[in-house]
Amino acid sequence: MATPSTFHTPSTSNPKVLIIGAGMGGVTLALLLEKANIDYEIYERAKELKAVGSAIGIAPNVMPMMEQLGLLDDIKGIYQVFKQMDVYNESPDGETLELSSRTEFSELKELSGYPSVSMSRPEFHALLISRVPAHKLHLGKRVLSISQDDETGVLIRTSDGMSHEGDILVGADGAYSSVRHSLYKQLANEGLLPSSDAEDLKVCHMSILGTSNPVDPALIPPAEDGLSRGCSVVGHNKPHSLPLGANGGYVTIGDLVDNTPQENITKVMLEEKLYNTWYHRRTVLIGDACHKMLPNAGRGAVNAMLDAVILANAIYEIGVDATPRNIQSAFREYFNERFPHAKADLEASQKMAKLNAGQTWSDNLRRKVVFKFMPASLMRSYFTRTLAYRPQASFLPKVECRGSVKPEPQKKSKRYQRENAIAV
Template sequence: MSAEHPLIKSVGKPKVLIVGAGIAGLTLAILLEKAGVPYELFDRVTEIKPLGSALSLAANVIPLFKQIGIYDELISLGKTFHSIDQYNEDRKREYSMDFRAAANLGGFAPRIVSRSVFHNLLFRQVPSSKIFLGKQVLSIKQSLENGVQIQFSDKTIAEGDILVGADGAYSTVRQSLYESLKNEGQLPASDDGALPFSCICLVGQTKPMDPEMYPELTDPICHFKSVIGDNKPYSWGCMTAKGNIFCWSVIQYLDSESSKGHDSFQNSEWGPEAAIAMCQEVRDFPLPGGKNNDMTIGDLIDNTPLVTKVMLEEKVFDTWYSGRTVLIGDACHKVHPAGGAGAMNAIQDAVALANWISVLDSTEVNEMVDAFKEYKAERYPVIKAAFEHGRTLSTLAATDLKARIIRYLTKNMPTWLWNILVKRMLESRPQVSFLPLVEDKGTVPPIYQPSLQKTLAIRKAREAAEEEEPTTVKAL
């Protein structure tokens, strides 16, 4: 990391500065490492904590893990799940959403893995010499001619050619970029405003629990259970994960009045302080499970070392890049977690962006902007669809009349129609062009992936041009 202040123009492959070591930032770092692109990764935290609940990883991203060589370890860390089972407060199952066909349709069975375990797996793939923690961004300078420069709170400086904002919903990189664009009169009105939200979420993962008291923990198949409150604005659920742990969450649906009461709360990081009161409110909520089928959310809370409370923001920004700066993951789109696609979309963003960065062979800003334009063109329609899907599924777990109607339709949906929906969920299965491609074994063909096919064509054209170059005449 450079300690000098002047902006220095790079030559050759552009150097990438990634702000944010979450799933999006780590995935991009891993891919740039594989592609031989110089990069550095920064995060404001001083240590990595076991935050969050669990992630669903399916055929949309699993081929990528085969490409980068961590597939076997990923499989060992997760559990396959067959269905999402919906219960009422009497702990009686009302209906299930069956995902068993997904393994055949997409070529890989979907898996549930603890978020912290998955994050640790990614973190270990990045050389420690390229990750810098405790780096709070103070200011960002961008020059179309000379590069980008970040100043951190510890008075150090980082310099590079491309700046990637992977620093979450309250992205400092995005805020800096948008402030500059607004001052220039170039920020769309749609991007000039606070992040809207309609839910509060309490999440956690337990320490290892006694399988004699909770026999479902011994099942190699994940038990994915969800409960909708009776006449209360809450839904909650849990998943069994490897290591005899439960991953769980509670969602509170806000009305307009309570939303206003939370308008001043900006949650740029997950912390336990805000969670205590909500834990007391929800601890008696019933869950199906346990030896006597009398489990409650309180049983899980009492065995969870770190409970966190977050706002569930929902927004797809229109401005994803400008100049040498580009955004990925939650920094440019925040989708309701009911869709189960947050991590998947972050990973797929990294794939598309890495494909284009990998073929950049100069530090000219015009080439970068063209690459960023291609990246957004590929990902934006997918994200907009995921945004609507997440909203629909969040409605499924709500408590109003509209939600009841949607639940009725879901419960009585014909198998053939449900399978069509599952197919659509699995159509996007991107890979990177700079690693050997993984054979796709899904019965549903993957949709066209522009960044893969276009950068493969660029690589083939370059290889052909090199072969056609006349050999150097040896000096006599």
């Protein structure tokens, strides 16, 4: 096995990318690099891939990129249109739940050309994974530590006693990222870690009991009306009924839990943090590893996938000249584009969490006032602003805009234009 000082012969061709983590961000990046004809490998700690969680909402921002990857038709086969979100509050006497707000999402399709959708998370993840060549995905490989050197490359050590080498290392290994941990240790040793990044993730005082795939179809009917039905409970577990049963019937949260196989029930602690350091030398972070958001606005996985496309564009631009300088400038480009968007979405997720699930008296009041009196135009302007960001892979044929909101202008790939001109 190679040692860190001699571990890699720097690339004179496209760089070799090591992706750590086969979650939404890591797998999307792999699919993009595959299309860009860039060498990569994915290392995943799980011995078998089994996505946890029930439903996942995917906003239209990533759909043009999914279409470029040839995934849109398959996604259409598994999604349900996310038409509205209802929030229920306990009635003043504590006996029942009453509808406190309803947010409509139906206009997203007209604005962006794609609806906001909800899917089974395991199905969506399995679809993405099915497009990654099997020999590129290495399971049962928990990354324990990383080494990197400007001149020679990167090296990871995995729990099976092996080490693996490359030119670029991508930490797509989630909120408790080992790559981030190792990277920040190096930065701290070099006196380069900002103090804000030395602090741990902030765990918010909220827990969710997620149910997935309830077994009794009488309790949760298939969404014959095209609406998706998901359920999450904040805080206590009183036997209140919700209109989620068959033919508009009511069921309690207890019914949902009782009718869900034990192994599909997860209690999730929700953390949030926006890190300021996303790269150093040959290592870069994407997804929850650098921006962990509360799930209330459904933006975490969407941002992980948006990171993937912008990073893939930047890596593609490096071309055959993977010098430390070019790698740094690719990472800088990626960070400069993605950080403001991730920050805005993290803040929106914070606000949405408070609005939808805040438990104080003032949260309750704010919820009533905002949802009752907020003009529809304000919501539309929020959607318009958010949906304008629909970046695409710069090295694949562009997908036409089908919505009334034009996408933000995107930097063209010089390499793609050059190579296409030569091909023509």
